[in-house]
Amino acid sequence: MGGRKLLMTFPVTATSHTLADYRARGGYETLAKVLREKKPEDVTKEVAASGLQGRGGAAFPVGRKWQVVHLDDGQPHYLCANADEGEPGTFKDRWILENAPHLLLESMLISSYALQVRNAFVYIRGEFDLPYRRLAAAVEEAYEAGYFGTDILGSPFACDIVVYRGAGSYVCGEASALITSIEGKRGYPRNRPPRLTVKGLYQKPTVINNVESLSNVTGIVRDGAEAFKKVGTPKAPGTRLFSVSGHINKPGVYEVEGGYPFADFLRNELGGMLGGRKLKAVIPGGISAKVLTAAEIEPLPLDQPVFEAAGSTLGSGGMIVIAEGTCMVRLLQVMLRFYHHESCGQCTPCREGMGWLHRVIDRIVAGEGRLEDIETMHHVSRWNDGTTICGMGDAAGYATVAILEKFRDEFEYWIANKRSKCNGVLEVGNA
């Protein structure tokens, strides 16, 4: 079901996250083999050849990012796993951190070897408790077993790892804000240029990858790029973890092979809609991905290029399924409250725009909206597109515009009647 698996390949038990169990599954053998037999540039070549795309939201090819780092530039390089997973609706990395922390660590060691990184970092979301404890315990186990430190597995390779806990800022999941936060500064994103692979953490070349992207590295190096490319679709190979929430019978984290039809996913894995309601819309990849109506998403396979062609994205894999009866005005209100709260306040369009959008939607919900408020929200979104330092302004704008355009009738109804077209209440489960 859901196609082949690359990450969720073992049954989760009370001990499946431990080093002993991971070793029993063949853990750290790939690392040993890499250190014994491969040159760093071979690993990078393999990862580049696999076509692995970033799983944090932007779907940037991992290999292309790595190839910017020159191994012989005489500078220290840094690797950072982005475990800040703050995109609303997304909780897939949490599954890896809780159940396969050693897979992440082994992958990071292999990646560190490829990029010649002496110090690697994991920036983990501050709200994560169990994932942090599991990861910290795994780091301890790995140190004791000699996978970190100097002379790793008898090779000259040395690597240390620091697990850095964030303080709950959404923007710190953005790569440049994340490293600024590690540096001990206020979590503000940085302007590009320079790219982080040129000047990142402590002004040195830095590679930042999502937890899921990194966790795929071990498998790619173990089985080869060709084997990885056979899974999924040609343009977006491999599997994807989806964290699915909303009005479905079986919310949770699922690994799905690229190209698996959404309709099958909803019916088989997710157990169908809650209470047998009709599907209204889906936010496919975290709330920053554009909403797709039921008619738009039902025929689509879960494939990044297809979703891009449909005007949205699989983004971070945080899928929110929305049933008929949900009020999109209130949904947008909740989203904009979030964006307003989480805008870092550094650059003008997002700092002022998010509050503006929030105040307008609050006013509409309070029954004091006017039709031109919809235009105002379009205006604010339009001028957050491409005008900000990081992608948060753009993303908030896209998400807002998608909801406004696709469900404009609900906004007009609320403005005219001072109440929700959907009666404002969704009594799921009682239906």
Next chain:
Amino acid sequence: MPEIFIDGQAIQAEPDQTVLQAALANGIFIPYFCWHPHLSVHGNCRICVVEVEAKGGSWLDISCNMPVTEGMHVLTDSEEVRAQRKAILQFVTLNHPVDCGICDKAGECTLQDYHFAYNGSPSISRDAKVHATKFFDLSKRIVLDNERCILCSRCVRFTREISKSHALGIENRADHSLVRPAEDRRFDDDPYSDNVIDICPVGALLSKQFLYKARVWYLEPTPSVCPGCERGCAVQIWHRRPEWRLNALDPRQNAEIARVTPLENPAVNGPWICNKGRDLARIFERARAEQPMLKGKPVELAAAIDAARRLIDEARHAVALVSNWGSNEELAAFKQALAGRFAASFVKRDRQPEPGERIEDDFLIRADKNPNTAGARALFDDAPAALPDGADLVLVWGEGCDFGRLPRGAKTVFLGSYLAPENGHADVFIPVSIQTERRGSYTNFAGTVSPFEPCFAKKPSVADAETLFAALAQRERATA
């Protein structure tokens, strides 16, 4: 040297320049709030947006963080750029109170200028503005209006990169962000704090001294030199324009220093000065001595000059203590006209550090708190600890002389500017003009000569040292 094209004009840019720097260096203006030539690039205001024309289509980005590349084509005023600027200004003014009518910055406010130049439309928002703190005491000298603040972070970067006090930071997020003092620092301890008032592009950071004192368009600046230490920073002394003289309301304001701001001089102080330089009124607006006196008895200026001339003529062993607050021109006039008549002429240190004042640092502040020590010492020797015995006349020019330690029995001629007990004790007291009343120049510790211009007219009863020395040098006709 990469050649780039801005609005079709070919420009030879420096390889490490940004588009904004290259444009400004070549007389093409691109608006900016957060960028500052002496601070790091933060790129947060987004107003300096330009359009880059490329083969695959054009794109917009901020010019302050855009490196120049050979052959690039940039448009600073395309339709797209204008639209984006306008939208950014709508964002900037969204929560700005637009209280220009009561804002000290009005008239020299970047936001005001840009609003008229690039936006010009009223706000399209119908919602209430976000309220924030008014009159937040950032330090004893500076008051912060958070509603006017556009969060460009220039002040924060100044304390981190220039004054290195790290005293400011930003609290909270989004449109609740506030500039605040860092928890463990006091902005009061930063002797360069007032520079943030100048670099604030809006009226958020205001000087308490200058608060509501004057509209800036009633004032004009006169280039001058700060006499606070031997650095000799270039400053502008702001005072009321002659055409806006107050005749009835408060005429004293016509001859008062309204405020002091730095004048950029890369050789001396860059664009910064310390807080002492802002407080020149405290030096120059002390109670002035304007009455010539003979042993405390008021006389006409001419009579005092005559008496002094007679004492110099009669003296057999005269010693002079010259002022290191004298300009190069005055010192040269003394050397040329009078030094031959004195057995010895020494440089006196007019002023010492005040209690609590920062003595010295590695930025601007120097230990010698006098402006022209270098200029004076080029002409005269330093004063010894005690003047040689046997002097029968001492000419004291300027402050800082302990009359009790002068040789006993010597007559004294005192040239001073401020009210002091010594004035009445001197055999002859002649009031002389101060820096704000004359033209001249100082030589700073590094040998840089900086000129200053007069701001105010001196009183007729006050002498000008340069001409006074020539007058004193004339021998009495009877004896000639």
